[in-house]
Amino acid sequence: MPTLSQRTPTNQTSSKSFTLTRDEQPITILLVDDDPDCRMLIRDAITSCKVSNSIVEAENGKEALEFLKRPESPRPGIIFLDIEMPGMDGQTALRAGW
Secondary structure: OOOOEEEOOOOOOOOOOOOEEOOEEEEEEEEEEEHHHHHHHHHHHHEEEOOOOOEEEEEEEEHHHHHHOOOOOOEEEEEEOOOOOOOOOOOHHHHHOO
């Protein structure tokens, strides 16, 4: 099973970027989708908007919950959650404790 990956988008142009914050601290974006192409499209959209926050990815709800339960994991400020996924889908993950 692939592990979670964390990535910080980099700017390819000299345009200004911005960071989404909560209480003046950068937030982490959690991206949960079983389709790697969908995750890539969302990552690309975030990057093209010049958002420089860290992005953490999970392939299903179970993997996302495991990430959230780790004491060292950052609390995400935004979660993009696919509803229909194999294993634990998005709705089940929401009911499980988000």
